[in-house]
Amino acid sequence: MGDHRVVAPTDGPAPVLLAVTGGIAAYRACEVVRGLVKADVPVQVAMTRAARRFVGETTFAGLSRRHVLTDDPDPNGPIYPHLDAARAARVMAIVPASANTIARLAHGLADDVVAESALALAGQLLIAPAMNHRMWLHPATQQNVETLKVRGAIIVGPEDGQLAEGEEGPGRLAQPDRITQAIRMLLGSGSLKGKRVLITAGGTREPLDSVRFLGNRSSGKMGVALADEALARGAEVTTILSNTLVRPMGGTQVDAPTAADLAAATQAHAKTADIILMAAAVADFRPAAAHDTKRARTGSWDLHLEPTEDILAGIAKNRLPHQTIIGFAAEDSEDIAKAREKRERKGVDLIVLNDISDPAQGFDSDDNAVVLVSGSDEIRVERAPKPQIAAAILDRVEALVV
Ligand SMILES: Cc1cc2nc3c(=O)[nH]c(=O)nc-3n(C[C@H](O)[C@H](O)[C@H](O)COP(=O)(O)O)c2cc1C
Numbered sequence: 001m002g003d004h005r006v007v008a009p010t011d012g013p014a015p016v017l018l019a020v021t022g023g024i025a026a027y028r029a030c031e032v033v034r035g036l037v038k039a040d041v042p043v044q045v046a047m048t049r050a051a052r053r054f055v056g057e058t059t060f061a062g063l064s065r066r067h068v069l070t071d072d073p074d075p076n077g078p079i080y081p082h083l084d085a086a087r088a089a090r091v092m093a094i095v096p097a098s099a100n101t102i103a104r105l106a107h108g109l110a111d112d113v114v115a116e117s118a119l120a121l122a123g124q125l126l127i128a129p130a131m132n133h134r135m136w137l138h139p140a141t142q143q144n145v146e147t148l149k150v151r152g153a154i155i156v157g158p159e160d161g162q163l164a165e166g167e168e169g170p171g172r173l174a175q176p177d178r179i180t181q182a183i184r185m186l187l188g189s190g191s192l193k194g195k196r197v198l199i200t201a202g203g204t205r206e207p208l209d210s211v212r213f214l215g216n217r218s219s220g221k222m223g224v225a226l227a228d229e230a231l232a233r234g235a236e237v238t239t240i241l242s243n244t245l246v247r248p249m250g251g252t253q254v255d256a257p258t259a260a261d262l263a264a265a266t267q268a269h270a271k272t273a274d275i276i277l278m279a280a281a282v283a284d285f286r287p288a289a290a291h292d293t294k295r296a297r298t299g300s301w302d303l304h305l306e307p308t309e310d311i312l313a314g315i316a317k318n319r320l321p322h323q324t325i326i327g328f329a330a331e332d333s334e335d336i337a338k339a340r341e342k343r344e345r346k347g348v349d350l351i352v353l354n355d356i357s358d359p360a361q362g363f364d365s366d367d368n369a370v371v372l373v374s375g376s377d378e379i380r381v382e383r384a385p386k387p388q389i390a391a392a393i394l395d396r397v398e399a400l401v402v
């Protein structure tokens with residue numbers, strides 16, 4: 001019998017050291033490894049003893065195409081595996097980070113390969129915690145996280161929501177796509193390096209009086225996913241945020257609650273942008289007059305609405321030769337002819353058509369499905385989490401950028 005091993009593991013220095021610790025969310029670290037490998041980022045996985053009770057190291061070896069670092073002695077391996085891995089790593093990501101390992105790192109323990117590597121690390125430490133909400137909110141954990149933050153660690157998540165044990169609260173691992181994006185951003189290289197990207201996100205609110213407004217259901221998740229993906233690709237990103245539930249993980253951020261604020265901020269930043277993505281849902285109409293104070297509950301209230309400025313058309317009209325401009329169209333049906341007409345009328349390079357008739361996608365949802373309508377073709381992007389839709393949009397934009 002000969003040697004039937006076809007794919008040799010590609011061991012050697014890796015810019016990302018991904019440490020898996022013992023928590024239910026360990027299986028989601030597989031998606032992060034997969035995302036990094038897909039983006040051509042070599043990743044070395046290390047596992048704590050507890051992590052190996054949750055997911056087998058063979059899975060991580062298979063996904064990363066490397067031997068996994070554990071505390072098992074390997075007579076044929078390097079003498080100082082933790083030092084080699086820590087020296088090579090520009091980013092060490094702990095995914096998921098257990099309460100126990102967060103405590104170990106905060107106190108500088110060196111009692112396994114993960115803690116040893118973290119102590120020897122010269123690069124950036126990223127921590128994606130996941131645990132029961134009471135464990136997360138315990139003052140000991142909070143203090144340990146604060147200690148690590150002060151030392152320069154980046155903390156991604158946790159998110160609020162349903163936990164594996166059936167309880168609810170803050171403690172869910174951040175979305176794997178978001179963790180992957182954060183790691184890629186910290187690596188600081190990518191296909192959009194040197195490009196300045198301007199993104200609008202969220203939905204504007206037009207005041208009726210001092211407490212009420214006319215708004216829309218946009219959460220800003222799509223625009224923020226675009227900002228995170230552009231940051232992960234190395235772009236210099238400015239995001240103009242209209243009442244978003246989430247914020248990008250970095251870059252310049254400008255708040256613009258109303259359509260007029262958004263118009264002013266977009267015009268001010270457009271001049272220096274190479275790529276402009278207008279993902280915010282901007283009011284088409286606003287109350288012609290708003291009350292300064294809260295209007296009393298008397299009689300009826302007739303509203304007169306006046307049109308707002310067409311920001312996208314204005315940006316396209318004043319475009320500079322090197323600029324690529326992308327508009328978004330939320331429609332009640334997938335009307336490609338209408339999107340094509342809008343693209344031409346507004347004078348933009350690409351329209352991202354979003355069919356909002358399905359409540360499982362679009363506004364306020366974590367998923368989306370879009371059609372990318374350019375001058376030459378239309379590309380359908382099937383339903384997927386918004387970070388993946390953002391990646392598909394930016395792949396198309398990169399192909400259009402001159
Ligand atoms: C079923 C089960 C699920 C667990 N999930 C978590 C978790 O999500 N987060 C956490 O911090 N600890 C969790 N633990 C506890 C850790 O596994 C335990 O604290 C362990 O010592 C962590 O070791 P490590 O930090 O070296 O990986 C869980 C334990 C069990 C039995």
